[in-house]
Amino acid sequence: MYRTPPQYPPVMPYQTPPPPRRRVLPLLLLPLALFALLFFGGSYAVSPEPEVEMQSGFAFAEVDGRDVVLAPYARHGVRGMFQLMTQDLFQVRLAATDPATGDVLWDTQLSDRLVWEASVLAAGQRHAYLATDSGLVVVALADGSVVAEGAGVPGLGDAFAAVRTAYAYDPDARRVMAMTATGGVVAIGLDEVAATPVDAATAAAWSGRLSVQRGPGAPTSATGVEASLDSGVERVALRQAPGGAPGSVLVRVTADGREVPVGTTAFHGARLVVDGVTAVAAATGHVLVEHQRSVNDPGVALSLVSLATGQVTATLAVDSRVDRALVGPDGVTAVAAGELLAAARGDGRVVPLGIGLADFFGAHR
Structure with a gap:
C-alpha cells in the first residue's frame, strides 16, 4: 500500500543575524550636551547677581x-x-x-x-x-x-x-x-x-505745573527729626540722649508739649522715616528709625520701634539711606533704600521684598 511520505518543514537557508545598531548619534551629542552644561550652567554658577x-x-x-x-x-x-x-x-x-x-x-x-x-x-x-x-x-x-x-x-x-x-x-x-x-x-x-x-x-x-523742559525732579525728604503721629495731635521726635550719652532717643510729644520717653534705646546718626510730615508705621503703633548700625559701624539700618512699649521689634540692615517711604491702605509701609525695597508690617517686622531676582532663564520671580 502506498503511504504518503511524511511532510517536513522546508529547510530555510541560514540567515546571519543583523549586527546590533550602534547609537552613534546620541554618542555624538553627549560631548555637545556636556559642553552646553558647563558653558551655560557654569557661567551662571560663577556669575554674581545683577x-x-x-x-x-x-x-x-x-x-x-x-x-x-x-x-x-x-x-x-x-x-x-x-x-x-x-x-x-x-x-x-x-x-x-x-x-x-x-x-x-x-x-x-x-x-x-x-x-x-x-x-x-x-x-x-x-x-x-x-x-x-x-x-x-x-x-x-x-x-x-x-x-x-x-x-x-x-x-x-x-x-x-x-x-x-x-x-x-x-x-x-x-x-x-x-x-x-x-x-x-x-x-x-x-x-x-x-x-x-x-x-x-x-x-x-x-x-504752570507741567513742563516739557528736562530738569531735576522735585526734591523729596524721606526722613526727619520730628514727625506727626497718626492722630495728627501728638508728635514723635528724636532728642539727645540724657546725661550727655552718645546717640538720640525717641520721645513722644503730647498735645500740651510734654515729652514722654519712648523706650531707652539710643540710636546713632538717627532720623525718623516719614511719609510727608507723618511718621510711617504710626497707624500700626510703631515708628521707623533710620540709624547707624552701631557707634563703630557707619552702615545703615532700619529699626521698627513700638510706641506702646518702646521696644525695638525688628532691625534690618540696608545698603544706603532711605530714598522714599510710602504708607499703604492697610498701614503697611514700603521703603526704598538703594537696591532694596522693604516692608514695615503691622506685626512688628521689617522684611526685604524679593524684587529683581531672576531664575536661570532670566524669568523674574
Missing part, C-alpha cells in the same frame, strides 16, 4: 483684591551666558509686589536704556500710569503688560513729550494731566487710555 537699584517713584495699587506696591527699578547686568544671549544688559522694570506676603505678582520690562527713570503717577482698577523719560506709559494691572506708551497713546500721538515733568495726576478729578510738545494740556481719565483736550481754565491752571 545690580538692582530701586527708583523712588513707586505707589500702591489694588490687584486682585490685594494692596500691592508698583515699584520701578533698574537692573544692570545679567547672570550667565544664557541671560547674556537672551536678555538686555540694561533694564528698567516695574514689579507688582504684595508687601504683606512678599509675593511678586508680575514683573515686566519697560526700557533697555542705561539711564532711564519711571514714576508711578496713579492706578485705577484696570490700568496704572507712569511718567517716564520716554513719555507716558500705561500698563495693565492684571499682568503688567504695556497697553500704550509715548506716541501710541491716543490723543497724544506725535505731540507727546518724552519728559517726566510733562505728566501729573489730578486726584480731585481722578485723571492724568499731560502737556504736549506744543504746550497744550490734555487729560486722561483714570482707567481710560485716550487723552482728550481740557477747557481753557483747566489748561491755564495746569500750564
